[in-house]
């Protein structure tokens with residue numbers, strides 16, 4: 001079945017270079033995206049393509065709306081939607097006060113299903129088509145994530161979030177138990193349909209050396225697994241890790257020394273990593289997921305995106321809800337921009353100051369599309385309209401926001417338009433979301 005989608009199409013070329021994005025994008029003012037059997041057949045100008053295609057197809061007209069590759073949220077907690085905007089604590093106190101008690105509720109299958117469905121609806125109504133998800137320790141929470149994604153035919157990366165210390169008893173388990181249940185989940189879900197499994201030890205504070213050894217043994221046993229965890233998000237956290245793993249060279253070395261640093265490692269936050277640590281992450285081919293709204297909400301700190309990419313580290317963006325305050329990747333970019341501007345000014349005092357180190361609109365959109373896909377090694381499936389890629393996309397209609405519409409009216413360049421969209425846009429301007437060429441938002445009741 002051939003389908004056409006007409007609108008203003010924007011995407012990065014598969015060969016785009018993060019340092020020269022101005023030469024690496026396609027913008028088609030009147031574009032046509034042709035989709036066959038859920039995959040991208042072609043993306044090009046409407047006039048050219050419609051002249052070439054002889055086969056009959058249904059054409060869905062989006063007028064002045066933008067068609068972007070679906071957004072990638074590379075770090076989000078499916079069990080924290082109810083905890084979003086819980087007031088006033090730094091990370092460690094916030095986890096104990098709000099997050100852990102709420103995660104406990106996901107041991108119940110009915111509760112887990114209902115709240116996980118709501119979580120996925122939030123992703124889709126924000127134009128997020130791929131998510132890297134932390135559920136809770138309970139099977140019910142993991143099953144709910146994989147089942148819902150399978151029903152939607154949505155690409156996800158996820159796996160049970162496990163802890164064996166420094167959390168309430170009901171949320172911790174012995175590493176041998178985690179080994180058994182995670183093995184079962186991998187066999188059931190890994191590489192089934194569009195799902196990938198991620199080994200997910202929560203972070204070093206809640207992981208004993210034995211549990212990190214178990215994580216490494218799982219990586220050795222099964223092929224193609226991701227591993228995700230948190231790192232260097234908050235100063236009190238970093239101090240605690242340095243104390244409890246005092247025989248290590250630093251936070252990164254804890255994960256590295258257990259063999260957890262692979263090209264499929266996704267490290268959430270990474271605000272306080274040293275230059276040496278960034279170089280080591282780049283050398284390992286691992287990725288950092290920057291979580292802007294969360295870092296501001298929890299007062300965690302100002303991530304240096306420019307320094308990160310200058311070290312050759314691949315980077316994606318995560319909403320980190322419930323630490324993050326919005327499922328909208330546009331809102332997250334908005335905060336990423338402001339963080340980079342602040343960080344750049346603070347760097348004025350030292351040699352890291354760089355006139356071009358404030359995130360620009362192309363960089364921002366790159367990180368939630370092709371750049372995010374590259375960080376996940378999925379650029380040959382998602383993140384752009386490369387021929388043969390899966391047709392996941394989002395339709396953004398600026399006229400759904402009066403101020404944005406008004407502002408766009410005076411813009412001359414693509415970059416200016418994109419910047420206005422990310423600074424003023426959010427879920428309000430998402431007109432439709434498609435997975436494999438099928439409309440999944442607006443929801444059919």
Ligand code: GUN
Pocket residue numbers: 077091095099202203230233294320323
């Ligand atoms: N570090 C360990 N667990 C978490 C979590 O749930 N959220 C955030 N933001 N940081 C963490």
Ligand code: ZN
Pocket residue numbers: 075076077134230268320323
């Ligand atoms: Zn997180």
